[in-house]
Amino acid sequence: xxxxxxxxxxxxxxxxxxxxxxxxxxxxxxxxxxxxxxxxxxxxxxxxxxxxxxxxxxxxxxxxxxxxxxxxxxxxxxxxxxxxxxxxxxxxxxxxxxxxxxxxxxxxxxxxxxxxxxxxxxxxxxxxxxxxxxxxxxxxxxxxxxxxxxxxxxxxxxxxxxxxxxxxxxxxxxxxxxxxxxxxxxxxxxxxxxxxxxxxxxxxxxxxxxxxxxxxxxxxxxxxxxxxxxxxxxxxxx
Amino acid sequence: xxxxxxxxxxxxxxxxxxxxxxxxxxxxxxxxxxxxxxxxxxxxxxxxxxxxxxxxxxxxxxxxxxxxxxxxxxxxxxxxxxxxxxxxxxxxxxxxxxxxxxxxxxxxxxxxxxxxxxxxxxxxxxxxxxxxxxxxxxxxxxxxxxxxxxxxxxxxxxxxxxxxxxxxxxxxxxxxxxxxxxxxxxxxxxxxxxxxxxxxxxxxxxxxxxxxxxxxxxxxxxxxxxxxxxxxxxxxxxxxxxxxxxxxxxxxxxxxxxxxxxxxxxxxxxxxxxxxxxxxxxxx
Numbered sequence: 001x002x003x004x005x006x007x008x009x010x011x012x013x014x015x016x017x018x019x020x021x022x023x024x025x026x027x028x029x030x031x032x033x034x035x036x037x038x039x040x041x042x043x044x045x046x047x048x049x050x051x052x053x054x055x056x057x058x059x060x061x062x063x064x065x066x067x068x069x070x071x072x073x074x075x076x077x078x079x080x081x082x083x084x085x086x087x088x089x090x091x092x093x094x095x096x097x098x099x100x101x102x103x104x105x106x107x108x109x110x111x112x113x114x115x116x117x118x119x120x121x122x123x124x125x126x127x128x129x130x131x132x133x134x135x136x137x138x139x140x141x142x143x144x145x146x147x148x149x150x151x152x153x154x155x156x157x158x159x160x161x162x163x164x165x166x167x168x169x170x171x172x173x174x175x176x177x178x179x180x181x182x183x184x185x186x187x188x189x190x191x192x193x194x195x196x197x198x199x200x201x202x203x204x205x206x207x208x209x210x211x212x213x214x215x216x217x218x219x220x221x222x223x224x225x226x227x228x229x230x231x232x233x234x235x236x237x238x
Numbered sequence: 239x240x241x242x243x244x245x246x247x248x249x250x251x252x253x254x255x256x257x258x259x260x261x262x263x264x265x266x267x268x269x270x271x272x273x274x275x276x277x278x279x280x281x282x283x284x285x286x287x288x289x290x291x292x293x294x295x296x297x298x299x300x301x302x303x304x305x306x307x308x309x310x311x312x313x314x315x316x317x318x319x320x321x322x323x324x325x326x327x328x329x330x331x332x333x334x335x336x337x338x339x340x341x342x343x344x345x346x347x348x349x350x351x352x353x354x355x356x357x358x359x360x361x362x363x364x365x366x367x368x369x370x371x372x373x374x375x376x377x378x379x380x381x382x383x384x385x386x387x388x389x390x391x392x393x394x395x396x397x398x399x400x401x402x403x404x405x406x407x408x409x410x411x412x413x414x415x416x417x418x419x420x421x422x423x424x425x426x427x428x429x430x431x432x433x434x435x436x437x438x439x440x441x442x443x444x445x446x447x448x449x450x451x452x453x454x455x456x457x458x459x460x461x462x463x464x465x466x467x468x469x470x471x472x473x474x475x476x477x478x479x480x481x482x483x484x485x486x487x488x489x490x491x492x493x494x495x496x497x498x499x500x501x502x503x504x505x506x507x508x509x510x511x512x513x514x515x516x517x518x519x520x521x522x
Contacts, residue, residue: 130464
């Protein structure tokens with residue numbers, strides 16, 4: 001059974017529907033990229049999958065032993081975080097909160113998990129540093145380490161490379177690829193960068209407007225939606 | 239100098255001075271602990287807004303001639319705190335505007351009621367002491383002191399137990415909610431605690447200066463420290479020291495208690511800004 005299945009899902013908020021009749025499924029170990037224009041409902045989709053927003057219609061099923069609080073999440077950075085006094089260790093550790101249950105404090109197990117994930121994201125050497133003083137790429141790696149503390153099976157990433165320079169963005173993509181490939185974590189990622197999406201992802205979901213596509217990345221590159229969108233991106237950048 | 243100490247020792251013999259000391263330090267500690275979260279959540283002015291609400295409620299309670307003003311003030315303030323923090327994200331009227339609206343509205347209505355249904359001859363004096371807290375901290379009864387100690391212990395206890403969750407919902411509420419933390423519950427608890435502290439603090443510095451108790455220690459600590467826990471600890475320490483010193487100075491020099499404490503807080507803030515510059519300079 002698939003880890004996550006969307007059946008005739010309509011997305012929106014405050015009664016306004018942004019996307020309707022969405023059908024797709026994600027299996028364990030998949031790497032899915034969600035693309036589409038601004039305002040097409042990509043972020044709403046992620047928030048709906050995370051149960052932060054209720055779907056307007058349809059059903060979202062989780063299966064394969066995936067529980068709601070086992071989905072890790074890498075949100076877009078908020079204004080508050082930019083001047084927040086917190087050490088890297090404190091930020092990463094806060095990802096372990098859903099393992100504590102009703103315990104008020106972190107135990108040895110959570111601290112070890114945080115340490116392991118910091119090492120995995122190579123930010124262990126920064127653990128005492130202040131989060132706001134790090135570079136954009138380092139901050140994203142710290143948030144990814146935090147997401148890994150919360151996730152056991154699935155990661156949802158909301159534009160993980162936005163605001164990063166090309167080198168840091170490339171490192172970020174490689175890191176996500178390793179997590180998917182080596183650790184078998186299912187990845188669902190929102191991206192603006194169609195070229196990288198096609199390069200790294202196994203499946204593509206294109207939403208918004210009349211264009212809808214769900215299938216493998218190879219098929220997407222050949223499809224009409226993919227070609228027009230990639231072309232528009234390229235000419236937009238030029 | 240020795241004369242000064244004699245004078246101090248003499249004053250400390252009086253129970254009302256000791257009461258003021260205990261209550262002042264506890265309230266300063268509680269408000270500074272939560273101040274860090276409030277400043278970071280962009281709710282610096284909630285202290286001001288809620289204290290005006292408390293003032294309005296107090297005016298209503300006085301007009302209604304209730305035997306115990308707290309019975310009305312506390313529930314009304316808690317309700318407003320919940321309303322303000324809950325609507326923070328999605329409301330039609332955004333956080334700062336909502337706080338400003340409630341704050342000014344409650345102040346105006348409170349003053350209006352006090353004037354229309356005057357219960358004492360000296361309205362200006364009453365209003366002034368409510369707003370600036372002039373002497374009420376020196377007229378505390380033993381019951382009030384015990385009440386204050388109980389509430390403070392409760393607030394500090396809840397804060398310590400919730401510390402990790404407070405960090406999570408302050409740093410990234412969306413992530414916390416997505417990974418299964420009950421953010422609504424904790425926001426609600428936070429709102430209740432804040433309202434309790436503000437009602438308590440009205441006795442000490444009056445409604446107008448409560449914001450200072452909430453904001454200054456937190457901002458001072460954030461100048462120098464970079465981690466969440468160090469900032470909280472430093473903020474608490476700064477606040478306790480300024481409150482204790484402020485009360486002593488105000489007794490010796492005969493200045494108003496609330497404004498003296500705030501003046502000290504401002505001095506500390508200046509000192510910490512300077513320290514930040516010096517540390518920054520040394521690191522380069």
